[in-house]
Every structure is written in C-alpha cells, then in structure tokens.
Amino acid sequence: MRQFKTESFGRVIKHIQDEVDFEPEYYNEDYLDRRISARMRRQDVDEYDDYLEVLKSDDREKEALMDSLTINVTNFFRNxxxxxxxxxxxxxxxxxxxxxxxxxxxxxxxxxxxxxxxxxxxxxxxxxxxxxxxxxxxxxxxxxxxxxxxxxxxxxxxxxxxxxxxxxxxxxxxxxxxxxxxxxxxxxxxxxxxxxxxxxxxxxxxxxxxxxxxxxxxxxxxxxxxxxxxxxxxxxxxxxxxxxxxxxxxxxxxxxxxxxxxxxxxxxxx
Ligand SMILES: C[S@@+](CC[C@H](N)C(=O)[O-])C[C@H]1O[C@@H](n2cnc3c(N)ncnc32)[C@H](O)[C@@H]1O
Known part of the structure; x- marks a missing residue:
C-alpha cells in the first residue's frame, strides 16, 4: 500500500481496502480525504482513528462511505x-x-x-x-x-x-x-x-x-x-x-x- 500523509489516515484506507467494496489505491489522496472527511463531519467525528471505530462497528456507515467514494454525480447534457x-x-x-x-x-x-x-x-x-x-x-x-x-x-x-x-x-x-x-x-x-x-x-x-x-x-x-x-x-x-x-x-x-x-x-x- 502507498504512503499516506498520516498513519491514522493510512489505517482508514487500509480498512477500506480490506472491508469495503472499493479500491482506494486508484484514487488520489486529496479526493479520498475529501470524501472521508465529509463522512466524518456527518458522523460528528474529528479524528481518523475514531472514524475507523465507527466504520468497524456500523455496517450502514460502511455503505454510506462506499456511496460517498464512488461519487456518481451526473446530469443530462452536463456542460x-x-x-x-x-x-x-x-x-x-x-x-x-x-x-x-x-x-x-x-x-x-x-x-x-x-x-x-x-x-x-x-x-x-x-x-x-x-x-x-x-x-x-x-x-x-x-x-x-x-x-x-x-x-x-x-x-x-x-x-x-x-x-x-x-x-x-x-x-x-x-x-x-x-x-x-x-x-x-x-x-x-x-x-x-x-x-x-x-x-x-x-x-x-x-x-x-x-x-x-x-x-x-x-x-x-x-x-x-x-x-x-x-x-x-x-x-x-x-x-x-x-x-x-x-x-x-x-x-x-x-x-x-x-x-x-x-x-x-x-x-x-x-
Ligand atoms: C462523476 S461520475 C461521471 C459520470 C459521467 N461520465 C458524467 O460526466 O457526468 C464518475 C463515475 O465513475 C465511476 N467509477 C469510479 N471508478 C471507476 C472505474 N475504475 N471504472 C469505471 N467506472 C468507475 C463511479 O462509479 C461514478 O459513477
């Protein structure tokens, strides 16, 4: 696995890789951080390690994170x-x-x-x-x-x-x-x-x-x-x-x- 900016962020990524139906390795770090941080705000959690505990204990959060990561925003006739x-x-x-x-x-x-x-x-x-x-x-x-x-x-x-x-x-x-x-x-x-x-x-x-x-x-x-x-x-x-x-x-x-x-x-x- 590649190096991430902090070890605690890397632990969240490792958990996603092992437990969530999503391959974080493809995506750039800023993008991953934006999506994970958005979920952390929704869960009212400030630290990556605390968010990791939420992810481990709550399957609904795992699904919500998966939805957030595979951002599928689109439009008819976009641009x-x-x-x-x-x-x-x-x-x-x-x-x-x-x-x-x-x-x-x-x-x-x-x-x-x-x-x-x-x-x-x-x-x-x-x-x-x-x-x-x-x-x-x-x-x-x-x-x-x-x-x-x-x-x-x-x-x-x-x-x-x-x-x-x-x-x-x-x-x-x-x-x-x-x-x-x-x-x-x-x-x-x-x-x-x-x-x-x-x-x-x-x-x-x-x-x-x-x-x-x-x-x-x-x-x-x-x-x-x-x-x-x-x-x-x-x-x-x-x-x-x-x-x-x-x-x-x-x-x-x-x-x-x-x-x-x-x-x-x-x-x-x-
Ligand atoms: C923002 S949407 C783009 C949709 C459309 N092309 C548009 O511009 O409106 C990005 C899509 O990429 C898909 N996606 C992410 N990684 C992918 C991959 N490795 N192969 C194929 N699709 C992927 C996501 O599931 C998501 O639906």
Missing amino acids: QEMWEALRPVLQELTEDNRRVSVWSAPCADGREPYSVYMLGMDDRNIDESRLNVVGTDISDEALENARAGTYETTRTTDIGEELSLLDDPEQYVDVVDNEFTVKPELRDAVSFERHDLIQDEPRRNCDLVFCRNLLIYIDTEFKIPIFETITDSMSEGSYLVIGMTETIPQELRDDFDPVNKRCRIYRYTP
Whole structure:
C-alpha cells in the first residue's frame, strides 16, 4: 500500500481496502480525504482513528462511505456547450450507412448515454438509428438506476432544466409530478454493462468514447492504464470526449488532435 500523509489516515484506507467494496489505491489522496472527511463531519467525528471505530462497528456507515467514494454525480447534457459542439461530430459519424458505436465510460446513473441518443433523436441532422450506445460503470447500483431510467427533480436537481437543450423533451421522457422516466424506446436503444476502466478488457471498435469526470479523481499512475483501455477500444479517426476540467496525459497528447479544445473533444490519430 502507498504512503499516506498520516498513519491514522493510512489505517482508514487500509480498512477500506480490506472491508469495503472499493479500491482506494486508484484514487488520489486529496479526493479520498475529501470524501472521508465529509463522512466524518456527518458522523460528528474529528479524528481518523475514531472514524475507523465507527466504520468497524456500523455496517450502514460502511455503505454510506462506499456511496460517498464512488461519487456518481451526473446530469443530462452536463456542460451543454460540449453537447452543442458534439452535434456536427454525431452528424458526420451517422452520415455513412453503418453502425456507429458509442461508449459512455463511466456512465454513472445513465444520463450521459441517454443524452447521446436523445440528441440524436432531437437533431434532424443526426441519424440516431445508426447509433449503438453502451454505458458502463464500476458501480452496480448506478447501473441499476441507469436501467430503470427514472430521475427525480429535487431541491438540488432540476431534470426539466437539464433537458432544456432539447427542442421537445417530452418526446423522450414520461413525466409524473417530479419524476422523469426515459421512454421505453430510448431504454431499448441504450444498453448498460459493468466495466472497470482500470482492470477490465477494452471494448472493440468504438467510434466515440466519453470518459468524463472520472480522471479528476484518479491517482496519476492509474490514468495511463485508463487511457490504454480507452485507446485500445478505438480506431484511427475515432473521437474521444473527456471532462471540461480534465486533460490528456502529456505522453499521449501527440495521439489526439483537438476538434474542440475548450470542450475537450479530440480525434484519435495514433
Ligand atoms: C462523476 S461520475 C461521471 C459520470 C459521467 N461520465 C458524467 O460526466 O457526468 C464518475 C463515475 O465513475 C465511476 N467509477 C469510479 N471508478 C471507476 C472505474 N475504475 N471504472 C469505471 N467506472 C468507475 C463511479 O462509479 C461514478 O459513477
């Protein structure tokens, strides 16, 4: 196990590694500390060793910590500017008479891969019937939510607002009170699978890969294995989208041509 800033913090990490269904080694220390400290505040505990005792004695806290660590915050059309910039890419990819393979990794509760297909349906220049969209994530719970396709407007999440990029959102979701359920046609068009971007095999021949808002949490040494999984899944000319605050590791930059630098859309040119 790597060295952490204090021994007591290292003991919490060791316990997570042994007892919680989560691999802390992949993630950077600041990220781990932020998530653990947030749980400590909720438990009204100041010291890592005291928190360790709570973790050992309370299975519900173990689950709450697991939820906090696999942060699966997402949106429909997260960073709308990027989705606007993606329209011509999806148009170009669906122009030819062939299947277009799209991989959203990680997809969290599915709003990202559903957004791709919704945009395809909503934009008359994109032929969504060509799209084969798969969402993958390491979290089984996130995937279950993704397959169910039901999202709720709450105090902090406005699903109607998230869908506002579409001309006609009600064509794609059934709305009952605060609940928005993706229509069966869309649920059938998008599939979900469990996949660990660090340990599992690449996919094959993806034309467009989204890998957004995971790299920011990952320890530097695991970014390259993630990129290897991604690039082994792509062919020359495929597209990659990363998160708006993320970067391609220095040693791989020559392999990617920016299509839209600000929106982090790249073309793979190995
Ligand atoms: C913040 S969400 C990003 C969702 C979406 N791409 C977006 O940008 O809105 C991060 C997701 O990464 C998943 N994750 C964490 N480690 C992973 C790994 N090693 N392989 C695949 N998914 C992982 C988490 O379960 C979580 O759902």
